[in-house]
Amino acid sequence: MSAFLPLARSTLYSPVWLVPFDDYARRVRAAGVEVRLERFDDAGGGWLQLDVRAVLTPSGSIAFPGLGRRAEPWVARPERHRACFAAAGYQPLYPADGQPFSADLVGVEFLVYPYDDTHPPSVEASPRLVRLLPAVAFPYPPRTRTVHGVVVDATTRAPVVNALVEARGRTSQDLTPWHERTLSDTRGAFRLALRWEGEKAAEHAVEETFRLEATERPGRTGSLVVHLPQDAERQHVIEIREQ
Incomplete structure (x- = not known):
């Protein structure tokens, strides 16, 4: 049996599962985290902010259910998206674990593949940590050196x-x-x-x-x-x- 269930679960599919992780406290952090979703406009050559609300799952992941769902997915192409994080007292570290760091990376970039109830996405998503590092204004505990x-x-x-x-x-x-x-x-x-x-x-x-x-x-x-x-x-x- 395919892991993709046409009606029961297709509307819950998300092309990305992002887990905000407090790098200082070494634990998942969901409270107070905001995520902005953007799509790259090939015609204009820039990023466009989307009015798509992120969903917080019971496990603490941030997902975008239904993103990429199309009436005729076979005529659509994958689109570049990025998720930009913000949390008071933190700065997000965007490169994935094990990837080289670059200061000009300002979001988690990913491809959104088109799909519908009978044509599942061509790529399965897997959870990925987004590490939140203490910023200059981070409220360190008293006497922290x-x-x-x-x-x-x-x-x-x-x-x-x-x-x-x-x-x-x-x-x-x-x-x-x-x-x-x-x-x-x-x-x-x-x-x-x-x-x-x-x-x-x-x-x-x-x-x-x-x-x-x-x-x-x-x-x-x-x-x-x-x-x-x-x-x-x-x-x-x-x-x-x-x-």
């Missing part, structure tokens, strides 16, 4: 918008890997939590060392070494350049 600064172009000194800022390491006791990340805002500003222990010169040393890395796109990166606690209040500047 953070560092802040700006990401700029090394040559022009212009702010780099939507750059991915990361720090990685391992805990000293059991060597468990940790990973903190955020995105720069429209001014190039960032604020990154450093909840875990950094590198130490000796077991009981006070100073901890962290390496911050910023990425605009593949081949355009920058890095900076931060020493805590002495650099905690300093505004750090990460310079992006061609590598």
